[in-house]
Amino acid sequence: MGDRTTDNAELPLNAQKKILTENGVQRSVAALHALFKDTRCFTKYAAFLVNGEEAVNAATLDQWVSETEWFVKDMKHLLTLEYHRFWSTIVHNGSALEGIVSFMQNAVPSYLLPVLQTLENDRVEPLYTTAHSLVFKVICRLTETKESKTSWMDAEFYGNLIYTNFIITVPFLFDMISIYGRDNDEQISNILEAILKLQPKYNQDLKQGLSYLLNAFNIMQSRCETDLIDGNVSEDTLNDLTLYAEDCSSILVQLVSISPTLRQMCSELNVEFAISSFYDNVLIVLYRNIQEVNKHSRYLNHLNDMRVELLETFRSILSVQLSNILENSDNGLLAADKFISILTECLANSVFVADYKNLYDIDDDLAIVQLGYKSVDQVKFDFIQKAYAKEIVQPKRGHPATVRGTEAGPAAVDDHEGPSIHEEAQSTELEQRIEQSVQHIMELLPDMDVRQIRKAVCTYDNVEEAVSFLLEQGEPAAANEEPIIPADPLDEFYLRTGIDRLNIYDGDEFDVMVNDKVKGIIKKGKGMPGQPRTLNELLDDKSHIQQTRQFYRQFDVITENDVNDDEYDDSFDAMAESESRHVRATKGGRNNTLLVDDDQNDDSGSEDESEPDQETNRSAPLSFCENPELARKRYEERLNSKYLRRHGSEATGPKVTDVRGKPKGQGQDSKVLLNRRHKNENKAQSGNHNRKQGANYKRSRGMMPS
DSSP: OEEEEEETTSSSSSOOOOEETTEEEEEEEESSSGGSSSSSSOOOOOOOOSSSSSSSOHHHHHHHHHHHHHHHHHHHHHSOHHHHHHHHHHHHHHHHHHHHHHHHHHHHGGGGGGGGGGSTTTHHHHHHHHHHHHHHHHHHHHTTTSSSSSBOOOOHHHHHHHHHHHHHOOOHHHHHHHTTTTTTTHHHHHHHHHHHHHOTTHHHHHHHHHHHHHHHHHHHHHHHHHSSSSSSOOOOHHHHHHHHHHHHHHHHHHHHHOHHHHHHHHHHHHHHHHHHHHIIIIIHHHHHHHHHHTTTTHHHHHHHHHHHHHHHHHHHHHHHHHHHHHHOOOOOHHHHHHHHHHHHHHGOOOHHHHHHOOOOSOOOHHHHHHHOTTSOHHHHHHHHHHTSSOOOOOOOOOOOOOOOOOSSSSSSOOOOOOHHHHHHHHHHHHHHHHHHHHHHHHHTTSSSSSHHHHHHHHHSSHHHHHHHHHHHTOOOOOTSOOOOOOOHHOOOOOOOOOOOOTTTTSSSTTTTOOOOOOSOOOOOSOOOTOOOOSSHHHOOOOOOHHHHHHHHTTTTOOGGGOOOOOHHHHHHHHHHHHHHHTTTTTSSSOOOOOOOOOOOHHHHHHHHHHHHHHHHEEEEESSSSOOOHHHHHHHHHHHHHHHHHHOSSSSOOOOOOOOSSSSTTOOOOOOHHHHHHHHHHSSSSOOOTTTTHHHHHHHTTTTTTT
């Protein structure tokens, strides 16, 4: 099977046709087709674990060398393919793209590259360098739309091709920047900007990728807050967390430094505050924990490098707002307000602010903000200017100034020969600061005497204390006397615990951070101590039933004093008697109905029946279901009493009506025949046999579910 190019060779790849000869038959096929793909199975790159602390097994290195050699051969073969065969292989042979991605996922990070030189196998470093270079060449070929006059494709077609076939994705771009961003920053920047221009859909995908990266920052922060707060973490765990934090931060650093578009995206997603929070709550926490375990750990240097890079990244993202102000754009005022707001929010992270203002001078940035838009809030502006001002240690009066880096020795200058050059410069600088402070206070208090102000400034270390003293007392203390300043409990708490908090309960009997047993009840979560914590505990609590029973037991026993007059009892009994003929209320307040006997005309029977029921209800305990045996017994007694009332006291039991008679064939008595006739004439027309009445009776007694 062979192919040759037709006369449309100068057309783009998506419009070209190739003459394909197969079994002597020629046909025209699109240049980008599955028939032109390379059918080989491309080798994936396999990584070996290297951290510079543990030795790598020689057998592992030999296996890695063998597999990497095949990987290098496949990458070289991929580069030698023709343009249309190269793209047909990339699109229709998934193993080719998987091989490229496998290297970027398993490549050695940039901060571990020096470790390769320490390995015993001399073939590892040259072979890795070769694979690193070949994969980058393949990436460059993937991201180019034109190689020659006959090898090119339309920009729109290229953008849809790499996006719909998932050839270049956001993880692909992140890995490419992480592996090749430091050594090939200009080329990677051009590739990234060209892809974003050819396919705008990547902008939204990159925003989602940045959001995922910020989520990784939050996960790291929560992990440090939960696992590292006790300090019982092994050194290996701390090292792994450091490497993971370095991977996340290095990707963000490279994204911001390489692409202006991604820098603008980071500004829109407010990455600045995430960086400052990650700086204080992850890097500083890891640094302290590793330093407690191993003061000579090399991971401390990794953390210091990350701190410097994140500070540079923060300033780079923050400069987007300054660029908007200098360009005199319409949203310049919004940019100035956002610049002030970002710096204000970051003040919550004290270590980050201290390192940032020591590394960078913010006065120039604030001058651009104030010069460009004077309508910015002056109060916020002054607050930020003071908060981010560099701290200058002022020596107190009466104490000699110390000089760093000097040691007493034979070459030391004699005290009688006069002050050194450094001391003279420091004294001149001190006088200038004093003069500036006096001028500042004179603007605030023009009626105050200059000599009095100068004495106050020389006595106290800062302008605020001098102004406060002048307003309260008016006459400063002697210049040679040190003011008595009480110790701040917050400073003592910070020195003991390392926690910088602003709380009214710091250090007192309510502070749970320093005291094992505190005064009062410390409520955590919902509810109060002693109460049910869950729904099941609340449902299982039956104490209120006992309280209710105790309350109602005082009404159970009726004494003679509780009996009312006869007139009231007679009227109540008459009313109850008229209602009890149809409905009778059972004990416990249950409104279950009980149908009385069919004989509705017997008034005396109802009166006699109600008396034992009332006595029984008064003495019987409260039960969920009435005993069926007692109900049957009470029913039989009522039938017997009714029979006795009808037939007199001579009868010993209910009258038995004989309908059975003698056995068949022996003749029957006339009385038996009369009883059979009476039963046949008076039986019910239907076969109900009072089932409904009996069921209602049982239901009212609780003998069957309602």
